[in-house]
Amino acid sequence: MEVTYQLDFAQELKKCVRCGKCRTSCPVFHELRGESASPRGRLALVKALQTGDLEPSEELADRLYTCLLCKTCAVDCPSGVISDEIFVAAREYLAEALGQPLMQRALLRGFLTRPGLHSSASSLMRLYQKSGAAAVLDKTHLIEHLPEKAEAAARLLPDVAGRPGRKRVREVTPAQGEKKYRVSYFLGCATNLLYPQVAEDTVEVLSRNGCEVVTVDDVKCCGMPHLAYGDVDTARELARENLRALADAGSDYVISDCASCSATLGETYQHLFDPGTPEQARAKELADTVYDVSRFLVEVTGIEPGEHQVEATVTYHDPCHLSRAQKVTEQPREVLRAVPGVEFREMAEADRCCGSAGSFSVMHHDISAKILERKIDNVEATQSEVVATSCPTCTMQLSFGLRERGSKADVVHPVQLLARSYRGK
Amino acid sequence: MAAGTGMVTAAALVTDMLKLLGEERVFHKDVDLKTYTYDSSFVSQINDFTPEVVVMPTSTEEVSRIMRYADEHGVAVTPRGAGSGQTGGSVAVRGGIVMDLSAWNDIVEVDEVNMQVVVRPGVVHADLNNHIASYGLYFPPDPGSSEWATIGGMVANNASGLRAVKYGNTGQYVLGLEVVMPDGQVIRTGGLKSKALKSVSGLNLTGLFLASEGTLGVITEVRLKVWPKPPSRAIVVAYFDRLEDAAQSVLEVFKAGILPSGIEILDDGAIRSVNLFKPQLKLPEVEAAIFFEVNGSKAATADEGRQIEEIAKKRAGSVEMATDPKRMKELWTGRQAIGAASARAKPNAARIFAGEDVCFPMSKVPEALRRIKEIGREHDTMVVIYGHIGDGNMHTAPIIDPLKPEEVEAAQRVAEAIHRLALEIGGATTGEHGVGFVRAAFMEEEHGAALEVMRRIKDCMDPKGIMNPGKIWAGEE
């Protein structure tokens, strides 16, 4: 097995002392219980692959893809094992070693084992065609299987009304009041297609807080879905294009309302390029300017209070890619507390993964649904009217879970409540 | 002695287990079996102990059926909890069946008035304590692996941990067990219907299964005595410029008539590692730190905490007393994490679990600490020391690059020398982790003729030698 994704497998794997601590909090292991579903087990499998003890196989791919990449194991590991990065790198290796047909079968296992899933997933089709996942799915020909298999998955999708986000915001939105900064708004695929209102609200909030907002038009998908599937080459290509587009926009900061996008731009890009190359230097420079929108409001601009009351009890779910990948946990809560009228209620296990993890909720619907159950229990225990979160896939997952329970609670991005306090509706 | 799959082929064994338990709870594919080849022992990482099949029973009946089958066909069975053991105990060194009991995690009963609980073997230690906290109860033994080790594994290893100095080991709380014997027969120790907190009726069969390490039968239910949870606690941390001063202070605290609930030592490498894992802890980087935990009534903890502070100050450079729950949690979980975090003591290295659990007489602890450091230097190997100094049970962690064969070899020599040191100065080769595969070679020297008696007990209870073969008894094969 070769060094890949800038990672030396042998050197990273040797740090795992097999203590077993990561069995404690892995949401997937909690549902499946066999050791091969635990982080330690997956690491042992990568090690067996690296030493040649195991050959690449469909089953091996299944075990390594049945993981949310939620980073819980990596953050909790006393020994400093970067498990999730090791899993991504191993996925890259497997995707190449196995080629299409086997990977396709491995990835579809989650679908195929569930009987009675029929068509009606056209909206899902649309999402996958338009979002960054399309390229991955095209490559593996997974897309052909989606329509007839994904009824349950289709239920995940919100009713997407009307125009995408990109059509709703101007290319340049001026700052209201004194212009403090020029910022590039990185509008991600899922916000654009599924939650276009979030795009409008993000731009409005940034503008109200003294930013001239450039919605960079020719950015591409951040590359997270590709990385998750082990397609590092495409992710690197997308990173190149985004680095260029964002450099061209010439702003002080790059802002995202999607936890996955800001994590990928701000944390992952630097690992995609060889150390010492101009691209890596550019990725590092970019990393210093990338901010999740809540963090930006709290740490850079300060929050301009709204004039209108937003009477609501609100709880907050921490997306993995924000809390663990970027250590941003307090800032979104501060945004919520700054909204007049909001009563904030902390939920138990707020930073436990909701089970969505991009398309994990589609590929492993049953496991994902069980992980979601626990999250919804925790949400409901707070008796909040609104759940705020900073990631579109979490939003989709939480909305789905609440709908299935018959709950009326709303799921929003924190900046949406702030925007409401500015607008009065 | 039986080994592996006995009189059946691996394929037949798998088919038969599938018939018994069904697809969901039987693993037989390579990718799953490879994740049952290890526990945390280093030995299991450098050997290939792949079992033929893994089963996950969740009822006494299922365990009994599997054992009857194994007995009939001479198949080896290795019980397993979370696989957090450090001795290769839960690894099938002779192949055959690994019985993973960690998914069988029901808390069957909490009897508040009689202060006891009944649990299935897979219940995790911390989960039990979280559950019974609402009844004002707790199960005091506190292993560093509390968040993932199972009660079954704790009983089978007679585990203890950070609070053993006052509360002893798991065995002191076990009132009775349900055990499936190697031939499938189900027995109950401690009285069939007993809810008594004490019983001396008959031979102490419960005691026989403590530290039996899965070699005598499968523990399928545990009746545990639990205690009222003390309302208050405090942690005093003392930082010393000399390792030996730290050890001396512990003796002085005992001399003053104080019995802390926990006394833990961290040497310089351990302190550095914890700081690297949890930078917010900000422990002063001196040669040794001692964590004293006291618990009880508010007045008693305050008073004892203050006394310990006074005593420690005589030798320590600085002393910190924590009563804030957040700080106490940080300190305690920081200490619990050292087992794996000690890998951070040296860049580009890992710790290995080998020679990691020696226990010394209290009077010899200062000498032992010095000599362990000398052993490390002699073999050019960094050795981090931490652990339960309050009862002389020291954890020693060789920090090496496991990819370098010469460093691995040196670490193995260090482990051997540390075991020998324990025997030489009147200690034990293992205070709580057990013998398993890794310490079997020392048993003869440690126990002499008593080992033969142990062997006879084993032969009587497991005449076909199918229960966890290759452990405790060296030369068994």
Ligand SMILES: Cc1cc2nc3c(=O)[nH]c(=O)nc-3n(C[C@H](O)[C@H](O)[C@H](O)COP(=O)(O)OP(=O)(O)OC[C@H]3O[C@@H](n4cnc5c(N)ncnc54)[C@H](O)[C@@H]3O)c2cc1C
């Ligand atoms: C970081 C770390 C810290 C630790 N700290 C401590 C500590 O402070 N104190 C301490 O005592 N130990 C400690 N340990 C060691 C270990 O966690 C304990 O020995 C624990 O009790 C093992 O439980 P387990 O569920 O992981 O058992 P396993 O490792 O799976 O098994 C241990 C042994 O028990 C047998 N067994 C398991 N379940 C059963 C059953 N139901 N019936 C019969 N036999 C069974 C197995 O065959 C094996 O021999 C630590 C380990 C680690 C990795």
Ligand code: SF4
């Ligand atoms: S990844 Fe970390 S926590 Fe998990 S077994 Fe390895 S060392 Fe322990």
Ligand code: SF4
């Ligand atoms: S990243 Fe999350 S789901 Fe994947 S192994 Fe780690 S804890 Fe489990």
